[in-house]
Amino acid sequence: MRRPPSVVLGLCAFTHDSAAALLVDGRLVGFVEEERLSGVKHTKAYPALAVEWLMREAGTEPADIEVVAYNFRASGYFGAAAETPRWMLSAETRARACPRAAGFTKVGVRTLRRLRSLGHLFPRAAVHPVLHHRAHQLTAFAASGWDEAAVLVIDSLGERQTTTIGRGRLPSTGKPSVDMLQALRDPASLGYAYGAVTEHLGWRRGDEEGTVMALAALGDPARFRSLFEQAIRITSTGFTLDPTVFPLRVLSSGHPRVSSRFTDLTCRPRAAGEPAEAVHQDLAAALQERTDEVMLHLARRARDLTGSRRLCLGGGVATNCVTVGRIIDAGLLDEVFVPPAPGDAGTALGAAMAAHGDHDAVGPLAGIAGACYLGPAFPSAALDLSRWPTLREQQLSGDCAGFLADQLAEGAIVGLFQGRAEAGPRALGNRSILASPLRAGVVERLNATVKFREPFRPFAPMVSAERADDFFTLGQRAPFMSMASGVTDAARQRVPAVVHANGTARLQTVSRTQNPFVHRVLEEFGRRTGVPVLINTSLNVKGRPMCGTPDMALACLAGSGLDALLIEGRWITK
Template sequence: MTGVVGFGGSIHDFATWLITSDNGSIAIEDERLSRVRHALLDPDPCRASLAYCLDAAGLQVGDVRAFSANDMLTPLRTWQPEIPIQWVNHHLSHAASTFFTSPFETAVVLVADGAGSIIGAGSADRHERETTTWMLGHGNELTRLGQVVGAKRGPASSNDLDALMSNSLGDFYRAVTEGIGFGFMHAGKVMALASYGDGRFTDTLMEAVALLPDGRFTITLDGPHGVVDRIRRLRGDGGPGAFATDACIAHAGQQILERVLLHVLAHAWSVTGCPNLCLAGGVALNCAFNGKIIKNTGFEQVHVVCAPGDDGTALGAAILASLELDPPASTVRFPISPYQGREYGPAQIDEQVLRRTAELLDQGKVVGWYQGRSEFGPRALGNRSILADPRRVDLAKRINARIKHREWFRPLAPVVLADHAEEYFEADCPSPWMQFAWPIRAEHQATLAGVCHVDGTARVQTLRPQEQPSLARLLMEFAALGAPPVLLNTSLNIRGEPIAETPDEAMAVFRRSEIDAIVINGTLLER
């Protein structure tokens, strides 16, 4: 057996994806092995994840036909010539990861992130990078339709985390995130907090943004009239009412992000008339926006890859290398699953264990759920999860405060049997990878109070039994007790740590938290 390897990341979220010659794959993010969140500024990225993938597949370096990486992975250049790497444009690797895993023959592909590949030579004190790119994918080809470029202080080789990229939606959202006191890579907190605010500051921040013809835009982040300074002046010295102020700034950030994205998508749809859309880049993790696309644009179907962030460029790089090695005679797609880690135990769970677990959940217990291969990407999708009754607000509060140790305003997500998704949620497309937030139908908001955000929405995972047989059976057992076919589903980890990869790490979460029970590879442990 042979394989093709893709490496992903930038200055964070490093990963390796291996596609094997028998049409299988195995992949892992560096953080799951180093146990450092996002593997930020790791000086030797992808080495451990490459070893993990090769070992799990029973391959050696010599069995790999091609190595490919997005061109922001500069530390990997020291691996050559021992490991020859094909370099791919950053946004192209993002685009490939989502287009070639979609079911579409033709689709508009939008990539939006903090910054991608270098544009031009740059200088010692300034350089430019791609920030937003839209393409048309058809068959096995991706053609760029338009692009926005931003500038950042310092040379292209700089990893200055304090410098922001102009005209960047990712860095705009980062400016909001850090401006209201959250740390780097904590954009999800802003998305949650935004629903507690109103639009009083939207126009003020929007003055730093200009919507231009042909889907283009500018965003001024630095300087006396930039977003950073505007947020600083809006916050003042904090004090009473600081939460309301920060919530309204977060709300403005979310509204402006959506306004700019809709501007880009309106143009892309107008020039293509294509009903299909694929999303990638870190901005595509904004499930609140993703859930509004079909209702607010001409697009009728939306696909978001399971790992739209920089880790997912490993998948895109591997796909592009595979297509170059063996050019297909017809359209080819890679219908991947997010469950890409190695096996640590049996995949099936005994009916008695399922039944007892459902009883515990119905009794208000919080249950850890560890089975099969780990998920690739930021979401726990039923193999490394914490589960609870979605009807109980008290359980959601307990999980946030005493198990996950995170902010009270952050919502927890539901997993629902796909056949019942439209019954409980205003769902307009499949969401197997928890990439869309939709309103909970009014008649079910009280029933699903534990997963209902303050704005009445939830980030939904739709589950088909063939994708996750054991979890689907657990949902059925839970429903048989008179509950909805829905469970609260959050990641099996503690604040500040990556999701558990091994059984030992799952047990560590169980021991260190107030989880009431845990199922590990079919074995149920109760306190």
């Protein structure tokens, strides 16, 4: 009788946001997105560098891998062909019916080839495909650490599923599971609609939806409210998309995601680099408002189907912090949780967990609940500054947290590179740019000379968990910067730089146990200024991934308006 496997590799590969995770005897060794090591944002490549790091970290070889879990299941695509007669019957979808079937079939065949290629890379391992939304569900639920919760996953597309509701349970075995209770299939896709409008507004679909979310705060949703109420119709069990506004999805290029009718009713497509005008702001505002309404409806349905007062959110749409904040403010639930990596990269971890359970692998799962610092660390890396002759290094001794707090209080904008890399799209203090929110013009300086991005985009605050209620009204923990919170009068008066035009802030609460160094910096900054709040944004510039290696961080310092970089106790200046 074959013994249960003990080494499980989970992969998100050959699609955007390539990543890898490794479980050994049920314990998470690590998780990292490939872009943090390769420098290629949203890379689709097989995560060779991520896998190589995981092997070193665990002291294993490729031959030791017993199960390779992949975050898509090929069979899920092939059912689209059987739906073709349904789309042929309607004049609104007929033209796309056959191309749609061909596209889904092609992707299904491509997924089978990818699974075979993984078998060649790991010839001694069983290759285990996992339904995409199941991987999302497990990532969201297991990271919460709860023993039960409703689990709502909303993305653009996973095989054919776009929205799922499940009930998460953590039995005494320590192996979390999520029972699927409801699934919506494409073309009912909130992620598809948001991405389509993002593209129409001149930003990159699948990358810059957050820019549209920020732009929405400047607009008036009333102008296009009725259009989006028609285009995204709420039903008793979910929602549908109007194909005369958002045409039927085809998985190949050359098929626009918004119709000519949509353009006639709104505006011509904005070219990248053109000014964002009032019509663009109003369109973004109406899209965001409808997203909030649909998500509130889905959250309520998840609560009612499961009977749970706790909700875990996953999928790309769960990165919309404004919507998450609206769900919390509505009071439908006692607590809402978003994992640090809710998007597709995080499904590498979910796939590994699914395979671990399906193969009855060794050990209960450990090292996942509440964890966010899961990537590589470089505690004693030698810094070769020869590529950047303007940089100077100083070895710090003594109180590094106090030193950093002093520099920030004096107005310096500083990159912080320490410990293990964060999981997910948000900088959480280990690969961050920090600045004082008390300095006049800091937001303008950050956008114009450090991040090189649109001037209307806000910056998120981090605050010591003990003082969060003094400045923010969220009323629950927000360790992964995934929720927009209302602000108090104290925040408006003392730190208006972190308050967006809609009166919210994308909050990160930092506890002493979560990140001792950053918590101490916040405390020391608070002692010096009276305000334990800092601006925190990711250590990168627009169009580049968050810096995952020392060389990437040094290049960011040299090529931007950063004043300095604190990298593992070493102070680098220009």
